[in-house]
Amino acid sequence: ETSPSPPPMRLPAVSMLAAAGPPSHCTSWEASSLTGIPSLERRTTAVPPISDTGVVIKVRAIGLNFADIFCVLGVYEAANKMLSDGSPPNSGGMAQPAGSFCPGLEFAGEAVAVGAAVTNIGVGDRVYGFTRFGAYRTVVVQDAAYLRRVPDSWSYAEAAALVVTGLTAWHGLVELGNVKRGRRVLIHSAAGGVGTAAMQICTSLGAPPTGVVGAESKATWLQERFPEAEVLVRGPERGYAAQLAALPGGGRFDCVLDSLGGKYFSAALESLDPMGRIVHFGATASYGGAKDGLFGLRKWLTLLPGYLSRPWVDPGQLTPTNRGVFGFNMIWLTDRVDLLTAELDEMLDGGGLLARPPAVGAVFPFAQLPDALELLNSGVTVGKVVVEVGDDAEAPP
Known part of the structure; x- marks a missing residue:
């Protein structure tokens, strides 16, 4: 194995004005066939309506995982099923139609709208969370049960590397x-x-x-x-x-x-x-x-x-x-939201993971997300590979 490469240049932190309300569309990385990392394409997709318990998040960072690579290689059964059938109801993630698949399991960003029944998250809060696929987007809509507030001293990139x-x-x-x-x-x-x-x-x-x-x-x-x-x-x-x-x-x-x-x-x-x-x-x-x-x-x-x-x-x-x-x-845990959220709280309370931020070994801009996956797949990285999402991520590819 070769030595880990120096991380790419980090993007400057950016802020989001929530006053304009939740966006109607966002930019995503999706695939119509799971035939490898090159099958991912940048697309414009509609942001689904928010439920009473939902939160709209302007994504600022996305954590990458080897599961993402297995998904785009076509060797992850749950991803193949979602591509062919679409997302099941109440699946713990962004709704996805059959024939198109957006990978990604974790993210961090700013809450720009909250449902009427949400009490733990407010507009403007910095949050991080988990989703059953669909995190490779500039906007994520997720149930508040899957979200937690970012520690004050942490960056979005660090928060996206935790869950x-x-x-x-x-x-x-x-x-x-x-x-x-x-x-x-x-x-x-x-x-x-x-x-x-x-x-x-x-x-x-x-x-x-x-x-x-x-x-x-x-x-x-x-x-x-x-x-x-x-x-x-x-x-x-x-x-x-x-x-x-x-x-x-x-x-x-x-x-x-x-x-x-x-x-x-x-x-x-x-x-x-x-x-x-x-x-x-x-x-x-x-x-x-x-x-x-x-x-x-x-x-x-x-x-x-x-x-x-x-x-x-x-x-x-x-x-x-x-x-x-x-x-x-x-x-599997997304089918048991009670178990997932209980374990999340137990981990945060007893695992020592909030004592210091996760190690982020490499950071890429949103436009270079496939390159970030290639680096992760190479096996030379240390810590977490994270994609940062700036305001320019909504620009056409």
């Missing part, structure tokens, strides 16, 4: 991984958005984390951010088990947060002590770097080796070793 990575880490570690004080935790891709959130949560809970990264430069960056943590630069998949065994304490863990898959998953599973749990939420070792979408030949040639070498878990071996295997994706 998805933080909730993913919290749900994986605490809800599924049973991480508590004193538990030993192994975190794959620890220098990324979810990884740094997981490192922060473990540190706050008193559960010593070992962060795994793919390059020396990332290890240096992560060690500076978490000086008390153990950091490991992973080598090839076949030698990973030996690397873990050479760690202090023999490389034994109570929980593994896995986003790599492949033989990294298999070795990490074997590193679990009795009652240990591995939580799998991604497979960048298999899918990372793919360029084409569902029907692209290069995509299948890229993914076939990883697909054929997927790890197999023998349920019969889980019983005698007293280990557990969990898998999850964040979209």
Whole structure:
């Protein structure tokens, strides 16, 4: 792997005048076919009407996630279904018609209109939030339950980097991984958005984390951010088990947060002590770097080796070793708004994520959103990749 590139030039902060009322149209990045990042196009779309519990947000920053890349590659089932069927009612996101798909899960911006029943958000408030797709827009309409106020000292870019990575880490570690004080935790891709959130949560809970990264430069960056943590630069998949065994304490863990898959998953599973749990939420070792979408030949040639070498878990071996295997994706939580919002508040209260802003490693303007996705897909970034939305984002492409 190569060293992380310096972040692009940041856009100056801008303000929005809400006096004119909510806009009727906005600019979005959408795709009519999920065949890769180049399938995204800038379009003008109508802003849907606001409900009694809704909030209209002038977006100022968008957080990017690997799930966005899986969506545009055509390997994310929920995105494929939304493209073919449109968004279901009360789905926790912007309404999308069949035949067009707008990615994006998290954003931050200014509330420019609120529904009659909204009490926690007012016009002019700086807010951040989650949406079931549709965040790649200059205007988002979302239910107030999915929104929180931006801390006073945080930028919009920092706020847009919190929700998805933080909730993913919290749900994986605490809800599924049973991480508590004193538990030993192994975190794959620890220098990324979810990884740094997981490192922060473990540190706050008193559960010593070992962060795994793919390059020396990332290890240096992560060690500076978490000086008390153990950091490991992973080598090839076949030698990973030996690397873990050479760690202090023999490389034994109570929980593994896995986003790599492949033989990294298999070795990490074997590193679990009795009652240990591995939580799998991604497979960048298999899918990372793919360029084409569902029907692209290069995509299948890229993914076939990883697909054929997927790890197999023998349920019969889980019983005698007293280990557990969990898998999850964040979209499922949008079907349980009560659970999602409860976990969001628990994360903010107990995860230590408000103690300091998330690490933002690269910032792009809205017009260069596909370039930002390409950089994220390259695997060289640290922290979060964020797109800032200036007033010029409404200009024709």
